[in-house]
Amino acid sequence: MSTPMGGGQFFLMLMKSQFFVKIPLPTSDFTGQTVIVTGSNTGLGLEAARHLVRLGAAKVILAVRSVDKGERAAESILKSTEKTKNVIEVWQLDLGNYESIRAFGKRVGGLERLDAVIQNAGINTLEWSTAEDNETTLTVNVVGAVLVGLLVLPKLRESGKKFGTKNRLTFVGSDLHYVGSVKEAKQAGSGSLFDALNKKQNRKLFDRYPTTKLLLLYAVREIARRSPVTPESPVIISCMTPGACKSDLMRDEIPKIVRIIIQSIMGLMMRSTEVGGGMLVDAVRPDRGIEETHGAFLQDLKVFPNGPNVESAKGQDLAKRFNEELFAKLETISPGSTGVLQ
Ligand SMILES: NC(=O)c1ccc[n+]([C@@H]2O[C@H](COP(=O)([O-])OP(=O)(O)OC[C@H]3O[C@@H](n4cnc5c(N)ncnc54)[C@H](OP(=O)(O)O)[C@@H]3O)[C@@H](O)[C@H]2O)c1
Structure with a gap:
């Protein structure tokens, strides 16, 4: 188990971010670019x-389950942006289904x-x-999400070299x-973290979502570390948060009436949702700097310091253990997928 940030400190950070940070809508030019957004229906x-269509992207791929x-989402985008139909493609992708992810990777x-x-998607x-x-949650938010990242990396690299883009x-x-x-690391002892995470009796009810997002950050940092930005690999990799935004995210979590209240x-x-969606776009804007972004966590549109659950010795040990298990698992799910990393 790693040491989290204290609840009081987190609450103050959240309030500051939500009430005092003004987030502008993105204005970067995406002309000619092809961008994939998963979970974009x-x-x-x-x-x-x-936003991407509005900002001139040549092709936006809605990767949806x-x-x-996805087709209905595409219609809504075309209607509001008055762009032509061929700007958007709808591709099937289910992060809870490894075959679907492998097929998506091939198509990319x-x-x-x-x-x-x-x-x-999450x-x-x-x-x-x-x-x-x-x-x-573990399959979708972590294993599936990371596998998608590994499978798109070769094309991002190839394209960056071909078109001279970062x-x-x-x-x-x-x-x-x-x-x-x-x-759950407590229950795992020196055994498998995945086994402990996959035991229903170990799960703490409200913990699973923050846990998966922490495990995702561990994995993203590892991918960035093992895929440095070089002329051979001109790809900047980050993890980001839009903060608390209106969306359908809590649809399954609580009864509808409680959710509405x-x-x-x-x-x-x-x-x-428009502002939050804009923050996702800002994370991949064409002029994103390498030094400030690669391997970092972005909040309020800028790099935020890591918490003790990342920086402490316990956090680092946990990340190492988890990443070893995760990348071994990914290699069995999709042989060769981790070979893109150093
Ligand atoms: N809203 C917030 O306050 C907030 C804050 C921080 C981070 N986030 C993160 O932002 C991301 C988007 O969330 P949201 O708030 O926009 O929630 P949302 O409205 O529920 O959208 C989630 C999207 O993910 C898709 N998805 C779910 N399971 C999937 C699967 N197995 N395969 C492929 N797609 C799947 C959903 O598709 P279906 O419609 O088919 O289910 C939907 O398109 C998530 O990663 C979430 O954790 C949200």
């Missing part, structure tokens, strides 16, 4: 895709150009279920990672 992903929902390999990927649920070989890959994490501690109270501090 609704919520922040949809608004990010809408339901193609029907056939693209002529790829400038940026926003790995946005879930937050209190229900226990499994997808593939893990609890569903390409970008961002993973949508959460500021809640600061209070994540992976309590919470959202109307929380609504006072939540960012709009």
Whole structure:
């Protein structure tokens, strides 16, 4: 288990961010660029895709688990931006299904150009279920998300070299990672973290989401460390949070009526989906600097310091252990996928 940030400190940070930081909508030029946004049929992903089309991207790929929902999202974007139909493509991708991720990775390999990927799809649920070989949140928010990142990396590199661009890959994490501690590590002892995380009796109800976002950050930092930005690999990799935003994220978490009450109270501090989606786009803007971004966690549009659950000796040990297990698992799910890392 790692040491999380104290609840009081987190609360103050959240209040400061939500009430006092003004977030402008993105204005960077994406002309000619191809960008993939996962989970873009609704919520922040949809608004990010809408901004990208507005900002001149040549192709925006909506990677969604339901193609029907994706087509409806594409229609809504085209209507609001008055762009032509061929700007948007809808591709199937289910992060809870490894075969779907492998097929998506193959399809990405056939693209002529790829400038940026926003790995946005994610879930937050209190229900226990499994997808593939893990609890569903763990599969979707971590294993699936990281596999997508590894499978798009070769195309981002190739395209960056071909077109002379610095390409970008961002993973949508959460500021809640600061209070994540992976309590299941206690039960794991010196055994497998995945086994402990996959035991229903070990799960602490509200912990799973922050835990998965902390584990995702551990993995993103490792990918960035093992994929430095070089002329051979001109790809800037980051993890980011849009802060608390209005979206459908809590759809499964609590009864509808309770959700409506919470959202109307929380609504006072939540960012709009349009602003939150814009923050996803800012993380992959073409002029993102390497030094400030690669391997970093972005909050309020800038690099934020790591919490004790990343920087402390305990946090570092946990990250090392988890990454060893995760990357070994990914190699069995998709042989060769981790070979893109040094
Ligand atoms: N909203 C916030 O306050 C907030 C704060 C920090 C971070 N985030 C992060 O932002 C990201 C987007 O969340 P959101 O707030 O926009 O929530 P949302 O409205 O619920 O959107 C989530 C998106 O992810 C997709 N998705 C879920 N499971 C998937 C799967 N197995 N395969 C592929 N796509 C899947 C959903 O598709 P379906 O419609 O098909 O389910 C939907 O498009 C998430 O990673 C979330 O953790 C959100």
